[in-house]
Amino acid sequence: MSDGKSGLQLRSLLKKSGELELSLVDVPTPEPANDEVVVHVEATPINPSDLGLLIGPADMSTAKVSGTRDAPVITAKMPEAALRMMAARLDQSLPVGNEGAGVVVRTGSSDAAKALMGKTVSMIGGAMYTQYRTIKVRDVMELPAGATPADGASWFVNPLTALGMTETMRRENHKALVHTAAASNLGQMLNKICIKDGIGLVNIVRSKEQADILHKIGAKHVVDSTAASFMEDLTGALVETGATIAFDAIGGGKLASQILTAMEIAANKTAKEYSRYGSSVFKQVYIYGSLDNRPTELTRAFGLTWSVSGWLLTPFLMKAGPEVNARMRKRVVDELTTTFASHYTATISLADALRPEIVAAYQRKTTGEKYLIDPSL
Amino acid sequence: MSDGKSGLQLRSLLKKSGELELSLVDVPTPEPANDEVVVHVEATPINPSDLGLLIGPADMSTAKVSGTRDAPVITAKMPEAALRMMAARLDQSLPVGNEGAGVVVRTGSSDAAKALMGKTVSMIGGAMYTQYRTIKVRDVMELPAGATPADGASWFVNPLTALGMTETMRRENHKALVHTAAASNLGQMLNKICIKDGIGLVNIVRSKEQADILHKIGAKHVVDSTAASFMEDLTGALVETGATIAFDAIGGGKLASQILTAMEIAANKTAKEYSRYGSSVFKQVYIYGSLDNRPTELTRAFGLTWSVSGWLLTPFLMKAGPEVNARMRKRVVDELTTTFASHYTATISLADALRPEIVAAYQRKTTGEKYLIDPSL
Numbered sequence: 001m002s003d004g005k006s007g008l009q010l011r012s013l014l015k016k017s018g019e020l021e022l023s024l025v026d027v028p029t030p031e032p033a034n035d036e037v038v039v040h041v042e043a044t045p046i047n048p049s050d051l052g053l054l055i056g057p058a059d060m061s062t063a064k065v066s067g068t069r070d071a072p073v074i075t076a077k078m079p080e081a082a083l084r085m086m087a088a089r090l091d092q093s094l095p096v097g098n099e100g101a102g103v104v105v106r107t108g109s110s111d112a113a114k115a116l117m118g119k120t121v122s123m124i125g126g127a128m129y130t131q132y133r134t135i136k137v138r139d140v141m142e143l144p145a146g147a148t149p150a151d152g153a154s155w156f157v158n159p160l161t162a163l164g165m166t167e168t169m170r171r172e173n174h175k176a177l178v179h180t181a182a183a184s185n186l187g188q189m190l191n192k193i194c195i196k197d198g199i200g201l202v203n204i205v206r207s208k209e210q211a212d213i214l215h216k217i218g219a220k221h222v223v224d225s226t227a228a229s230f231m232e233d234l235t236g237a238l239v240e241t242g243a244t245i246a247f248d249a250i251g252g253g254k255l256a257s258q259i260l261t262a263m264e265i266a267a268n269k270t271a272k273e274y275s276r277y278g279s280s281v282f283k284q285v286y287i288y289g290s291l292d293n294r295p296t297e298l299t300r301a302f303g304l305t306w307s308v309s310g311w312l313l314t315p316f317l318m319k320a321g322p323e324v325n326a327r328m329r330k331r332v333v334d335e336l337t338t339t340f341a342s343h344y345t346a347t348i349s350l351a352d353a354l355r356p357e358i359v360a361a362y363q364r365k366t367t368g369e370k371y372l373i374d375p376s377l
Numbered sequence: 378m379s380d381g382k383s384g385l386q387l388r389s390l391l392k393k394s395g396e397l398e399l400s401l402v403d404v405p406t407p408e409p410a411n412d413e414v415v416v417h418v419e420a421t422p423i424n425p426s427d428l429g430l431l432i433g434p435a436d437m438s439t440a441k442v443s444g445t446r447d448a449p450v451i452t453a454k455m456p457e458a459a460l461r462m463m464a465a466r467l468d469q470s471l472p473v474g475n476e477g478a479g480v481v482v483r484t485g486s487s488d489a490a491k492a493l494m495g496k497t498v499s500m501i502g503g504a505m506y507t508q509y510r511t512i513k514v515r516d517v518m519e520l521p522a523g524a525t526p527a528d529g530a531s532w533f534v535n536p537l538t539a540l541g542m543t544e545t546m547r548r549e550n551h552k553a554l555v556h557t558a559a560a561s562n563l564g565q566m567l568n569k570i571c572i573k574d575g576i577g578l579v580n581i582v583r584s585k586e587q588a589d590i591l592h593k594i595g596a597k598h599v600v601d602s603t604a605a606s607f608m609e610d611l612t613g614a615l616v617e618t619g620a621t622i623a624f625d626a627i628g629g630g631k632l633a634s635q636i637l638t639a640m641e642i643a644a645n646k647t648a649k650e651y652s653r654y655g656s657s658v659f660k661q662v663y664i665y666g667s668l669d670n671r672p673t674e675l676t677r678a679f680g681l682t683w684s685v686s687g688w689l690l691t692p693f694l695m696k697a698g699p700e701v702n703a704r705m706r707k708r709v710v711d712e713l714t715t716t717f718a719s720h721y722t723a724t725i726s727l728a729d730a731l732r733p734e735i736v737a738a739y740q741r742k743t744t745g746e747k748y749l750i751d752p753s754l
Binding site: 087088265268288296297305311 | 629655
């Protein structure tokens with residue numbers, strides 16, 4: 001560990017020319033203000049939600065490597081159509097990384113800041129792919145005794161997203177839910193929450209191996225979208241659970257449409273009389289990811305009482321209000337090493353995060369594969 | 378006119394075998410209860426919203442005609458996939474027709490019913506493709522002096538749908554709106570409402586002829602989706618009006634996605650800083666029709682703050698509540714022959730409505746073409 005006066009930071013720069021450049025930059029550590037602390041970052045995950053800013057829709061098949069082994073530079077081309085949408089970020093060198101954890105090594109003068117000296121904390125707020133992060137006390141959370149930075153690195157995005165799903169389900173008057181790409185880290189957390197809280201959850205996976213992962217942790221309804229009997233299996237699970245809201249990480253293709261169609265068939269199975277416009281049961285699919293980049297295809301063979309919408313954690317948290325936020329955060333801390341435990345494929349350094357073979361690996365977003373950066377390595 | 382003790386009624390029957398049968402049936406006129414009247418129906422439109430129950434997704438290329446000239450019978454095949462969704466209507470002979478108008482020829486014993494004797498009234502409630510309709514007083518509305526049944530036949534579906542759109546826009550905090558298939562009867566009403574109320578309206582049409590129709594009635598923003606400059610034209614109109622909600626009658630293809638993309642580009646033009654998840658401006662497309670039966674294709678190149686949903690008049694009216702309903706209905710009556718005037722291609726008899734060439738014509742849903750049935754012919 002250096003003296004912490006400066007440190008390496010991962011940057012993403014999209015040039016007007018359409019070239020995306022990823023690099024490590026040595027930046028001075030800002031002095032902490034009264035209500036701030038400096039955290040020596042030791043663990044920060046690469047979430048799908050980080051990839052948008054880090055790489056976005058850049059064509060990584062055009063990637064070129066330069067720089068040195070300790071300070072690699074990757075460049076790749078951004079497609080013309082995508083560039084148009086990104087006018088606001090052109091020619092700015094942007095730090096990356098939503099969440100992380102580490103040890104407080106310096107503090108501001110307030111009592112709240114000083115109380116954190118030497119403590120292991122988790123953080124939210126961007127620019128986490130960095131060796132030293134100066135941050136406001138209100139954006140860090142002290143971890144319980146014995147928890148390591150790796151335990152607390154993923155305390156925010158996945159846990160709050162999973163809790164946000166069941167919270168949204170209740171707020172919008174649904175009684176059970178559907179989740180796709182359900183064997184992911186997030187999907188496993190969601191299963192643990194639903195089992196604990198007695199909520200009906202229909203898990204949609206894309207292979208027998210993924211189904212096995214979920215059965216092993218006690219999931220009751222697991223349906224495989226690659227099976228010939230998928231629509232029947234899904235409809236059966238929807239009738240049994242009464243799920244009328246789905247959270248979809250896939251995005252592209254026909255899956256959202258299939259879910260709405262199965263919900264409509266399930267609703268009509270219990271309907272008493274024919275309605276020419278389809279059932280009056282409201283059916284909602286929230287798309288929160290884009291594992292499949294193709295267009296979403298909706299057949300609309302499911303009446304007129306439906307909605308397909310984008311879902312994003314931050315606007316949800318703002319809508320939910322401080323009381324719900326506090327309740328959800330407390331639960332994450334209380335169940336950090338049980339319900340909300342994350343598993344990582346490998347722990348890598350900042351420089352590793354820019355090696356082409358590793359970039360290719362995390363860009364694939366393979367279910368169950370997740371990388372943790374330790375900037376102190 | 379017969380004595381009104383019985384009359385012809387158009388029926389749609391979907392058999393378990395997958396055969397759809399349209400026919401005329403002679404039915405006895407129910408005696409009016411205290412709070413009911415019998416209306417001699419003289420005008421009832423064929424709206425796109427009637428076609429769902431009348432024909433639905435039946436394959437009219439398989440249509441066969443039998444019966445007599447005065448009582449034709451049409452049969453056609455319903456595709457297997459569609460049959461599954463329609464279990465609840467199988468083997469039931471269903472009357473059709475959402476709205477209509479006529480003259481009260483017999484009444485129940487209540488004062489409210491007796492006061493309507495001989496009056497021209499408009500009606501809502503289904504089964505309007507019939508010669509005599511027994512109906513509750515609360516479901517009829519006396520037309521202003523001088524208004525004919527043809528003037529009042531379309532007082533409900535199109536006028537309230539158009540008003541429902543501006544009402545929805547306000548309720549959901551948008552300041553201007555987009556409408557597709559905008560040269561339709563409904564689209565022209567919406568233009569008149571928006572001009573009168575000072576609401577920004579972006580009209581999307583599919584030909585120069587349709588654009589001309591709208592310019593002639595004073596529309597300010599008309600963009601042609603078949604023009605090479607469509608996306609630029611649309612974005613420009615969105616920037617100018619600030620429209621972030623659209624009502625789409627087309628449904629299939631890429632149009633809904635193009636609207637959301639243009640809204641996102643318009644929002645980013647005024648955004649101050651780059652947001653990795655797209656703009657935070659909420660963008661809504663309501664699909665209320667299906668002029669294009671193909672799947673809706675969403676590219677999702679418009680961030681995560683969006684929604685595509687079904688929209689239907691009846692649930693909207695229920696949500697809006699009695700006060701809003703009363704206000705909207707009063708406006709329709711007040712402006713029946715101005716803002717809400719309908720234009721018809723032809724007035725036809727009940728038997729005409731079952732002639733294959735006429736069925737083919739109204740099933741095409743050509744913009745500006747609309748048929749009015751006069752069951753007394």
